[in-house]
Amino acid sequence: MNEESEWIQRARQGDRRAYKLLYDRHAAALFRFLHRFSSNRSDVEEWVQRAFIKAFHQLDAFNEQARFSSWLFRIGINEMKDDGRKVGKILTMEPEALPGTAEDDDFEWEATMQTLLDELSESQRMVFILTEVEGYTHAEIAGMLGFTEGTSRSLLSRAKQHLRVRWITEGKRA
Amino acid sequence: MIRPEDFYEQEGTLNEGDRRRIWKGIRRSLPAGRHPLLFITDARSFFYGMAAAVLLGFALLGGMQAVRLVQDPPETRLVLAYQSAISQFEAVVPVSTGAPGQAQSGQVQSWKNQLVLVDAAIVVLRLDIRENGPSPVKQTKLRELYALKLQVLQTMIENGGIEL
Numbered sequence: 001m002n003e004e005s006e007w008i009q010r011a012r013q014g015d016r017r018a019y020k021l022l023y024d025r026h027a028a029a030l031f032r033f034l035h036r037f038s039s040n041r042s043d044v045e046e047w048v049q050r051a052f053i054k055a056f057h058q059l060d061a062f063n064e065q066a067r068f069s070s071w072l073f074r075i076g077i078n079e080m081k082d083d084g085r086k087v088g089k090i091l092t093m094e095p096e097a098l099p100g101t102a103e104d105d106d107f108e109w110e111a112t113m114q115t116l117l118d119e120l121s122e123s124q125r126m127v128f129i130l131t132e133v134e135g136y137t138h139a140e141i142a143g144m145l146g147f148t149e150g151t152s153r154s155l156l157s158r159a160k161q162h163l164r165v166r167w168i169t170e171g172k173r174a
Numbered sequence: 175m176i177r178p179e180d181f182y183e184q185e186g187t188l189n190e191g192d193r194r195r196i197w198k199g200i201r202r203s204l205p206a207g208r209h210p211l212l213f214i215t216d217a218r219s220f221f222y223g224m225a226a227a228v229l230l231g232f233a234l235l236g237g238m239q240a241v242r243l244v245q246d247p248p249e250t251r252l253v254l255a256y257q258s259a260i261s262q263f264e265a266v267v268p269v270s271t272g273a274p275g276q277a278q279s280g281q282v283q284s285w286k287n288q289l290v291l292v293d294a295a296i297v298v299l300r301l302d303i304r305e306n307g308p309s310p311v312k313q314t315k316l317r318e319l320y321a322l323k324l325q326v327l328q329t330m331i332e333n334g335g336i337e338l
Contacts, residue, residue: 023200053204109181114183134178
């Protein structure tokens with residue numbers, strides 16, 4: 001059993017110190033990810049807090065075959081979506097991937113692409129960050145965001161295409 | 175893969191103050207866990223309970239002793255001792271327990287009459303104790319009667335009133 005599994009087991013038995021260890025490990029990553037979708041820090045803190053509280057109360061339902069972080073991210077994203085729904089802001093999901101959609105292996109990230117990220121749809125932005133920065137698989141992302149792996153791959157491909165095209169047309173390429 | 179430190183902006187990071195504040199909110203919503211102080215309180219309760227159990231044990235022992243003393247007080251044991259002594263004495267000198275006979279001297283007759291009277295008083299008092307319960311006065315009286323009986327028997331022996 002790795003240390004995180006041990007913390008989860010202890011947290012299930014009510015050990016708050018063990019749960020604090022999980023918090024210390026994952027809170028920063030969840031915060032910085034969610035902060036990409038809202039500039040309001042207090043909102044983001046609220047989502048992170050609620051995510052950890054919900055995760056604690058649902059620990060018995062956590063499948064230890066998956067990574068704790070991917071499960072936590074899903075809860076955090078849902079908290080953000082719930083708040084968005086309350087203010088009439090719906091996170092739009094892309095349609096199912098078309099057959100034959102392939103990932104863009106030629107993509108290279110450039111720091112100057114940061115400003116172009118806001119041009120992506122929320123779903124594309126989420127998938128892009130979760131794969132390219134946070135290192136999640138399409139299977140994990142599909143579980144987090146509630147669509148299929150194919151959709152996740154398609155979203156990433158479209159995101160990369162958009163970024164590359166815009167980066168070139170914006171004259172960013174030296 | 176893009177390195178997080180190259181991707182995320184500084185304002186997207188959690189500082190220590192934010193981290194503590196968020197955790198404080200989370201902790202308030204978690205069920206109370208085992209706190210070292212609670213553990214200490216539990217241990218203290220355990221030791222208090224053990225001490226109370228020991229004291230209760232002693233109290234029970236004391237109570238049982240008291241009940242035994244009430245049912246079998248020292249006076250009763252003393253009476254039994256008197257009875258035992260008298261029985262053994264009468265077993266050795268059976269002449270003293272016989273009905274008064276005309277051939278014996280007046281003094282011996284007097285002693286024997288005293289013994290009869292004392293025996294009768296002992297019987298009545300023991301009956302009373304059995305039916306109505308003991309009391310310090312009755313126990314004292316009974317003891318005196320047994321002592322008197324022994325004294326009479328002793329006197330009879332010393333003065334030749336009993337053929338050994």
